[in-house]
Amino acid sequence: MANGELNRHEQLASDLTQAIREGLLKPGDRLPSVRETCQRRGVSPSTVFQAYGLLQAHGLVEVRPRSGFYVRPQPRPLRPAPQAAVPKPEAMDVSVSALAFDILESTRDPGVVPLGSAFPAPTLFPLDELARAGTRAMRRLRPEQVTTALTIGDPGLRETLRRRYALQGVPLQPDELVVTNGAMEALNLCLQAVTRPGDIVIIESPTFYAALQALERLKLRAVEVATDPAEGVVLEDLERLLDLHTVAACWFMPNLQNPLGAVMSPKRKRQLVELLARHGVPLIEDDVYGELYADGRRPPPAKAFDKDGNVLHCASFSKCLAPGYRVGWAAAGRHVAQVLRLKMMTSLGTSMPSQLAIAEYLVQGGYDRHLRNLRGALSAEQHRARRMVEHSFPAGTRVTLPAGGYFLWLELPPHVDALELHRRAMAAGISTAPGVLFSADRRFVHHLRLNVGHPCDPRVDPALRTLGRIASALGASQRQATGGRRRGAGAS
């Protein structure tokens, strides 16, 4: 089991996962019978049953009684309402962080309904179990552990992570993994590892504001590429931009993009990775929501298609298991040495109590069950809240139909200024994340990201209704003002 080697049943599950991803096994196909597989691979029936059970737990196959295991159908294609926006092709300096900071600071008050927050409700997480795992792990701590693996991360946690990658059909190099202070640090270190001040980085449009903040902090220039609310990065546009500019890196979220919720198909991910490899441009892949797919199977990361260490895959436990523990990681491909150096220089290491608690929790085996429950809770709430929005917001509002996660992205009618909506909502005790945060040129002025990851918070429904009323009032007064100016202009 040392060095990330898989058990027999895990190896079998990993091989089948790859076969499904590569289309050798298609939705609706029956898996080979247990007896067949036993004979072909020379393994015992219990090994096969365990492997098929794993595939079932990962949502890749389903049992049909008295018939066998079948590859599950793909989740239905989604058709969210907002259209992909077409950004300017020029490189831009970035200065969004002051605005972002003010807005995010304003959402810290626990008395405010947290629809602008980045985190789902902390009550969704197994905090007690994690704490108990931490107690057990710290009891076994040998003193030398606290410093020997400080920079690269606890060996046990790194090994567990590597096994999870392997089980998802993503084999990693032995020393490719660096544990970090959340995904935020991983992304920042990876970005700095492959860029120099003044370089151009391609980001999505709209994009997660932390990407904009990172570019701003490192004095990088942004070029935005259109991102389809269902299909993710528009590859044709990307190709054009790669021809137009000398690009140092791309920072994308191929899985459950923030704020859109788009998931790129495996085919498009493979095309993306190949396109960037041809251009010699590293891909920084932000995959923090990858475990929060609503149904079907875990979407593979773009990293699954990386052949030459060109993809720096970043993720964390902050959104799916342990908020506040600040444990993330980068699988940094051939850039790992530089990432490790930067990690040593910027924060030296990652909290050992946090790392050991999570490693212990993962080994004890309740993580996948927790994830299933979490996905169920978030998905149900996302659909419910989406219907609330459709009923409460003014006509002309469009809202995404994301493939998971806990965000909704709204395009309000053209008369409604989302920043003004944010201000009035804050006055009413409700935070939101206005669209201007999600673009270097503050383009999304009529857009809004809502966090609907608070299934048990009784304040959410009244808050959504209040937001709808404010949006309607803003639309009406703006139309009136425009009409008034027009009338005034006519009279002069």
Added chain:
Amino acid sequence: MANGELNRHEQLASDLTQAIREGLLKPGDRLPSVRETCQRRGVSPSTVFQAYGLLQAHGLVEVRPRSGFYVRPQPRPLRPAPQAAVPKPEAMDVSVSALAFDILESTRDPGVVPLGSAFPAPTLFPLDELARAGTRAMRRLRPEQVTTALTIGDPGLRETLRRRYALQGVPLQPDELVVTNGAMEALNLCLQAVTRPGDIVIIESPTFYAALQALERLKLRAVEVATDPAEGVVLEDLERLLDLHTVAACWFMPNLQNPLGAVMSPKRKRQLVELLARHGVPLIEDDVYGELYADGRRPPPAKAFDKDGNVLHCASFSKCLAPGYRVGWAAAGRHVAQVLRLKMMTSLGTSMPSQLAIAEYLVQGGYDRHLRNLRGALSAEQHRARRMVEHSFPAGTRVTLPAGGYFLWLELPPHVDALELHRRAMAAGISTAPGVLFSADRRFVHHLRLNVGHPCDPRVDPALRTLGRIASALGASQRQATGGRRRGAGAS
């Protein structure tokens, strides 16, 4: 007790600490009697006893039986052998990190005697008590705690820290404290908060290599100022450099400087702070070793003399309580808003399990007792190891007599190349920190920092003897080579 207010006895102790620092109460002075103080302050005798007890615990006063409490004499002035080096006055680009990284990586092997390490022996720390404190704290955790104070830090820990500052006579502004991933992150954030790429930063000579790495990462230029092995930064030289250059910041360690162990006197600290305030240059104060003074009293930070928020004071628990927990902080003066923004952008927050464990440990009250034991153990070992060095190393070796901490700084005879010594020592299973790491222009080629913070490690004495033998051999072969070349030159 909210908002950092002190108890009556703490307030009294704080006032007396200031009086001692400002020279109103001199070494040998008797404190006012308990009765006098009761009358003058309108407090109870037990309040006065508690206050005097605190001053005694902090090493500021001593009891003389049947006489009273007296201000303790200053620790004797130290006269370490190496002289202050005179650095070049020009600004330099920095590129030391690749070398530093290779050397530091090579010290990670637990089989290597860690004389090049940055940490003292982990067995010196109350790791079990911390773990138990963590268990208690996590049991009381309310879910919303994990995210509400994510960026600025846990309110309980910040309050406890603020009280410790106040007890040391350093009042902080209410929101000046930001919790960070160790002091390393605090220092990096503070440096970035007050500089832009290309700016000049004054550092000490020799300086802690992390300062050089931070400058390199942020593309800053270094100007080095001479630092006296006993008295710290040479203020006259500093003043000249401030007139010569446009300086964005100074990064100094006024307490137990790494690698020299120098402690600036309160008077010189005050002069330093006033000088920098006159020039409008922020001081980034690295105070991670401040608690490890060998005898006497805790040296005040330069921050104690800061009147206008110009000093960004950085410290952590990593060297004095909880290595591997990665909890540090910055008291960032008037730059706190910018530091907070950068913190949000680079790592979002600090591990809550680590923060809560330490906060709980501090509240339960064993910290000062632990510090006394730690100081005693480190100081005894430092003196013992210093005598070992004097016996084992070749004639002409000079070694500092630090005022605390766990480092020795050696100046080897001019024939001995310390980098070559490092390489040969590594081959013999002993790590060292060669002097070239401690200067932007790799000036300290005959110098060596030794970590002697491993009192119970039986490998230390043989390792010191081995190092001495290697140094002697290197000196002899180098002398021979030079002599040989000279003879060869004469014969041609």
